[in-house]
Amino acid sequence: QADVVLMESTYGNRDHRDHQATIDELEAILHQAHRDGGNVLMPSFAVGRTQDLIYYLGMLYQKGRLPQQAVFLDSPMAIGANAIYSHFQEQLEISGKAPIEPQQNGRYRIERWLPVLKTTPTAEDSMTINRFKSGVIIIAGSGMCTGGRILHHFKHNLWRKECHLVIPGFQARGTLGRAIVDGARTVKLMHQRIAVNAQVHTLGGFSAHAGQSQLIDWVSHFQPRPELHLVHGELENMQALQQALRDRLGWEANIPELGDRIAL
Known part of the structure; x- marks a missing residue:
């Protein structure tokens, strides 16, 4: 959670x-x-x-x-x-x-x-x-x-x-x-x-970094779904993962931009 x-x-x-x-x-x-x-x-x-x-x-x-x-x-x-x-x-x-x-x-x-x-x-x-x-x-x-x-x-x-x-x-x-x-x-x-x-x-x-399917599998276990932000990656890789999350899980992930703030 x-x-x-x-x-x-x-x-x-x-x-x-x-x-x-x-x-x-x-x-x-x-x-x-x-x-x-x-x-x-x-x-x-x-x-x-x-x-x-x-x-x-x-x-x-x-x-x-x-x-x-x-x-x-x-x-x-x-x-x-x-x-x-x-x-x-x-x-x-x-x-x-x-x-x-x-x-x-x-x-x-x-x-x-x-x-x-x-x-x-x-x-x-x-x-x-x-x-x-x-x-x-x-x-x-x-x-x-x-x-x-x-x-x-x-x-x-x-x-x-x-x-x-x-x-x-x-x-x-x-x-x-x-x-x-x-x-x-x-x-x-x-x-x-x-x-x-x-x-x-x-x-x-x-690599110590997971591949796309591993990332999607890992995040799929969060219940209920939390606010999700993609970080540490080049923009095109973030966008590819964002689309895969949308297609496989129906989950909309956010890609923060420089200067964005996330309220906790």
Whole structure:
């Protein structure tokens, strides 16, 4: 029950692939990159998304289905976040047997789940990754490619047709990541113009944002129907979700404009 609901609409215009299909797609990309002889770049947010990626890469590794020789986590913030996730793993909802056994000091080691994971906390460590021309996965920030260490890896890999770029989350309009997803053939970064020859893949199923059907299902359980406002999304996505709510539930949602006030 609620008087007013503010609901996001980031993916208000479409649904994600189901979870297993997304994992299968990731595996296929990794094997194709291995055959092509290039690296795999994964721009990722340090908290949440990175840990998801490590979990699923570890799942593939445990099943003998990860062809890459190393996974580099090139983000000091993500490395710090991993330590917190590992220490409090017993509070996480991980189905089945916990994949990481505790050490004697009570801490958990992600390295047991994904032994090929290598962390590069310093700038010097990060630069050593550039020596690898093939066979590695590089996870680095920022998630929308607007800064951070991923830009350095773009400089060394984005122009190479044998490399693969995996976009695991939403890219907002105006960001470098969005320009690449939209098909830019060249991008400007670090005072240089770099060709985009790498193969680009988007995996919306790893996003923390629900797809259209999930959003509609979630909000349908409110009884009686509260006042509903759509937020956190580009206008066309909000309008698509507004129409879907109208068609499926007969529910008229409001799209607030800048400066609007909602009285509670």
